[in-house]
Amino acid sequence: MNNEMIRTTGLRKSFGRSEVLRGVDLAVPRGAVVGLLGTNGAGKSTLIKCLLGLLKITAGSATVLGEDPWTLSAAAKARIGYVPQVVHLYPWMKVAQVIQYTAAFYPKWDHAWCDELVDQWDLDRSASIRTLSTGQLQRLGLILGMGHRPDLYVLDEPAASLDPAGRRSLLRSLLEVSEDSEHSILFSTHITSDLERIASHVAIMGDGVIDYFGELDELKDSVKRIRVHSPTDLPADFSLPGSLRTEVIGQSAIVAVAEIDNEFVDQVRKRFHATVEIEDLNLEDIFLELHDAQ
Numbered sequence: 001m002n003n004e005m006i007r008t009t010g011l012r013k014s015f016g017r018s019e020v021l022r023g024v025d026l027a028v029p030r031g032a033v034v035g036l037l038g039t040n041g042a043g044k045s046t047l048i049k050c051l052l053g054l055l056k057i058t059a060g061s062a063t064v065l066g067e068d069p070w071t072l073s074a075a076a077k078a079r080i081g082y083v084p085q086v087v088h089l090y091p092w093m094k095v096a097q098v099i100q101y102t103a104a105f106y107p108k109w110d111h112a113w114c115d116e117l118v119d120q121w122d123l124d125r126s127a128s129i130r131t132l133s134t135g136q137l138q139r140l141g142l143i144l145g146m147g148h149r150p151d152l153y154v155l156d157e158p159a160a161s162l163d164p165a166g167r168r169s170l171l172r173s174l175l176e177v178s179e180d181s182e183h184s185i186l187f188s189t190h191i192t193s194d195l196e197r198i199a200s201h202v203a204i205m206g207d208g209v210i211d212y213f214g215e216l217d218e219l220k221d222s223v224k225r226i227r228v229h230s231p232t233d234l235p236a237d238f239s240l241p242g243s244l245r246t247e248v249i250g251q252s253a254i255v256a257v258a259e260i261d262n263e264f265v266d267q268v269r270k271r272f273h274a275t276v277e278i279e280d281l282n283l284e285d286i287f288l289e290l291h292d293a294q
């Protein structure tokens with residue numbers, strides 16, 4: 001059995017003369033929960049749309065559930081749950097009707113789970129789609145995208161319009177999904193704390209390429225901020241191997257490093273008679289340090 005749910009190699013996508021994806025390499029293993037981070041316009045939604053066959057890739061290759069996304073079979077489509085960044089539904093339908101209508105396409109639709117989510121997320125079954133707020137529409141979009149209990153969840157900023165209670169409830173549902181090692185989730189987000197709570201892996205996208213892909217714990221173990229304080233002034237060109245950013249002010253320095261080198265840190269301690277503090281960073285700080293280093 002293929003253990004990769006998604007694989008892209010050198011994936012490129014251009015709109016006219018503008019190249020948005022410039023060689024994306026990504027592999028999402030079965031059972032992984034991958035959080036896709038990136039600045040506005042980095043290409044996250046475009047990548048997601050290419051993976052779902054909603055956009056045709058310009059060059060390179062992609063497979064999703066072992067198939068070319070542009071010619072995905074009906075069987076593969078039925079195993080994917082997609083929630084777009086902006087949910088478009090028939091405005092004249094009622095909430096219950098839309099759910100019923102969508103469920104009819106999926107023999108494996110989990111009616112009990114959906115009912116539970118509708119109650120949990122306070123959706124009025126008799127409300128017209130046109131009267132829903134942005135957050136309510138996003139909640140409904142999530143139910144419609146996840147109700148058939150897919151094997152692969154692809155969620156484009158699923159929590160962007162949700163209030164804190166909605167976000168907590170969504171994260172709980174995704175955690176539940178991720179307990180099954182057969183399921184994988186790829187979700188884009190700007191909310192790094194959400195990503196830290198549920199992701200096993202992180203993909204950081206910058207300007208059309210994946211700058212980092214790996215296990216979240218590994219990333220947090222390797223990127224550190226180091227504070228050096230010496231009894232004498234530090235040289236202006238003071239640095240550490242793998243530094244992303246260095247700030248030297250007199251006797252002190254703050255260095256963010258991509259990979260901590262403990263041996264070198266010891267040498268710094270001895271050479272400058274310095275105290276050295278190694279600070280763990282949360283994902284938001286790591287993202288900003290990596291971004292600022294570009």
Ligand SMILES: Nc1ncnc2c1ncn2[C@@H]1O[C@H](COP(=O)(O)OP(=O)(O)OP(=O)(O)O)[C@@H](O)[C@H]1O
Nearest residue numbers: 015018020038039040041042043044045046047085
């Ligand atoms: N259909 C299109 N035609 C032309 N350019 C497009 C099209 N779709 C997206 N783009 C451009 O591609 C770039 C990446 O857009 P995309 O929506 O993929 O970014 P994103 O990382 O999802 O951003 P955000 O975090 O703001 O949602 C942007 O510069 C956008 O203007």
